[in-house]
Amino acid sequence: xxxxxxxxxxxxxxxxxxxxxxxxxxxxxxxxxxxxxxxxxxxxxxxxxxxxxxxxxxxxxxxxxxxxxxxxxxxxxxxxxxxxxxxxxxxxxxxxxxxxxxxxxxxxxxxxxxxxxxxxxxx
Amino acid sequence: xxxxxxxxxxxxxxxxxxxxxxxxxxxxxxxxxxxxxxxxxxxxxxxxxxxxxxxxxxxxxxxxxxxxxxxxxxxxxxxxxxxxxxxxxxxxxxxxxxxxxxxxxxxxxxxxxxxxxxxxxxxxxxxxxxxxxxxxxxxxxxxxxxxxxxxxxxxxxxxxxxxxxxxxxxxxxxxxxxxxxxxxxxxxxxxxxxxxxxxxxxxxxxxxxxxxxxxxxxxxxxxxxxxxxxxxxxxxxxxxxxxxxxxxxxxxxxxxxxxxxxxxxxxxxxxxxxxxxxxxxxxxxxxxxxxxxxxxxxxxxxxxxxxxxxxxxxxxxxxxxxxxxxxxxxxxxxxxxxxxxxxxxxxxxxxxxxxxxxxxxxxxxxxxxxxxxxxxxxxxxxxxxxxxxxxxxxx
Numbered sequence: 378x379x380x381x382x383x384x385x386x387x388x389x390x391x392x393x394x395x396x397x398x399x400x401x402x403x404x405x406x407x408x409x410x411x412x413x414x415x416x417x418x419x420x421x422x423x424x425x426x427x428x429x430x431x432x433x434x435x436x437x438x439x440x441x442x443x444x445x446x447x448x449x450x451x452x453x454x455x456x457x458x459x460x461x462x463x464x465x466x467x468x469x470x471x472x473x474x475x476x477x478x479x480x481x482x483x484x485x486x487x488x489x490x491x492x493x494x495x496x497x498x499x500x
Numbered sequence: 501x502x503x504x505x506x507x508x509x510x511x512x513x514x515x516x517x518x519x520x521x522x523x524x525x526x527x528x529x530x531x532x533x534x535x536x537x538x539x540x541x542x543x544x545x546x547x548x549x550x551x552x553x554x555x556x557x558x559x560x561x562x563x564x565x566x567x568x569x570x571x572x573x574x575x576x577x578x579x580x581x582x583x584x585x586x587x588x589x590x591x592x593x594x595x596x597x598x599x600x601x602x603x604x605x606x607x608x609x610x611x612x613x614x615x616x617x618x619x620x621x622x623x624x625x626x627x628x629x630x631x632x633x634x635x636x637x638x639x640x641x642x643x644x645x646x647x648x649x650x651x652x653x654x655x656x657x658x659x660x661x662x663x664x665x666x667x668x669x670x671x672x673x674x675x676x677x678x679x680x681x682x683x684x685x686x687x688x689x690x691x692x693x694x695x696x697x698x699x700x701x702x703x704x705x706x707x708x709x710x711x712x713x714x715x716x717x718x719x720x721x722x723x724x725x726x727x728x729x730x731x732x733x734x735x736x737x738x739x740x741x742x743x744x745x746x747x748x749x750x751x752x753x754x755x756x757x758x759x760x761x762x763x764x765x766x767x768x769x770x771x772x773x774x775x776x777x778x779x780x781x782x783x784x785x786x787x788x789x790x791x792x793x794x795x796x797x798x799x800x801x802x803x804x805x806x807x808x809x810x811x812x813x814x815x816x817x818x819x820x821x822x823x824x825x826x827x828x829x830x831x832x833x834x835x836x837x838x839x840x841x842x843x844x845x846x847x848x849x850x851x852x853x854x855x856x857x858x859x860x861x862x863x864x865x866x867x868x869x870x871x872x873x874x875x876x877x878x879x880x881x882x883x884x885x886x887x888x889x890x891x892x893x894x895x
Contacts, residue, residue: 417821
């Protein structure tokens with residue numbers, strides 16, 4: 378069980394876990410719930426260069442389309458094939474099995490703490 | 501993450517949202533809410549997909565209290581509605597319902613409606629939530645020369661829909677119902693709803709209070725819509741859930757949208773609007789040009805629709821990326837293939853497992869079997885024109 382208080386967050390409803398120079402990115406339970414049942418996920422492949430603020434993937438639910446926005450500059454080292462095959466993992470376990478991409482960061486941007494993110498979403 | 505499209509919600513124009521008489525019930529059930537035409541309505545309780553499948557397999561319960569209910573009553577009510585609406589309402593029998601349209605003078609669609617004849621001199625017009633005021637005002641205006649009164653009773657009517665193959669059984673098993681009039685008991689009620697035909701209604705009672713029960717719906721399944729006093733709605737909702745147990749799942753507007761899309765049913769603001777003539781949406785038969793006398797919209801319809809006016813078609817695609825409202829439709833997947841239309845509604849069909857969409861396309865691209873392409877956020881995805889509905893329940 379992921380301790381969500383140790384994660385960092387973006388205002389775009391992504392969570393970020395920093396392990397050395399590898400950063401794991403997913404979307405929050407707030408975002409997943411807002412989207413509804415997620416039925417399609419498209420992620421950038423390993424080796425893709427990403428830059429903070431750019432759209433790098435899609436998370437599509439029965440009713441709407443969400444864009445995955447890179448929270449930092451870096452290179453994708455792994456996309457979570459399990460969520461591509463079973464998009465519902467993003468709903469059922471957004472902070473765990475439903476992670477989306479791992480990125481090697483060249484520079485870490487300013488991110489929100491758990492408390493700051495909760496304040497943002499009003500939860 | 502950022503959300504780029506949201507097909508269900510309509511922004512409020514009035515600031516503070518209105519609440520259904522069932523609002524507290526929905527909150528207690530853990531619903532997520534969305535602003536819909538100025539109302540704070542449940543978008544889902546647990547899962548859009550689970551709610552969708554519940555309606556296809558067993559039964560779903562919907563709160564539609566945001567819909568508008570306008571009563572037209574008086575000795576000339578039938579004739580007044582013949583003039584005000586596109587259909588010949590005077591021809592329907594007491595207890596019968598009819599899908600109709602409120603047309604602008606030029607033949608554009610102001611709203612789509614279901615009209616119930618609930619008495620010799622009395623009709624109930626059910627309007628979309630966002631159009632309630634304009635429909636009520638138009639009905640008052642259009643029926644002024646006739647011996648009728650028009651009452652907007654929306655605030656005094658709650659509406660609950662029970663939809664799905666188990667709907668009849670659950671309704672019959674729920675205690676407290678009776679038919680109005682002599683011999684009012686539960687046995688009579690069970691027989692009355694069992695024999696109720698599609699698009700018919702019966703004046704019934706629930707715990708001694710009137711409830712209009714109609715075999716109508718917007719999901720493509722068998723089902724019932726129950727109109728009753730707002731102060732009885734929570735009790736009835738609870739009773740239907742209690743009786744139905746696992747067969748009855750509360751459903752939000754998100755599942756309602758995918759259900760109606762699979763059933764090929766148009767949604768006002770998507771497939772219907774002031775800039776569409778009924779024939780473009782395949783609703784030419786709803787306009788009773790053969791009825792005697794003038795009606796609002798007749799001249800516009802009789803002027804005809806341009807030969808190149810876009811027509812509504814069904815589209816299917818492979819894969820899982822759904823065409824969405826507003827996406828361009830092209831004649832083919834090539835980068836130079838011209839644009840021939842636009843998607844009005846689309847989703848990954850939960851029942852069929854592939855994307856489905858409705859789109860307005862040029863007439864020469866509308867033949868079933870035609871291969872077109874939808875621009876899904878920069879990628880041209882092959883789409884096939886198909887006859888609607890996409891889903892039809894087995895008899």
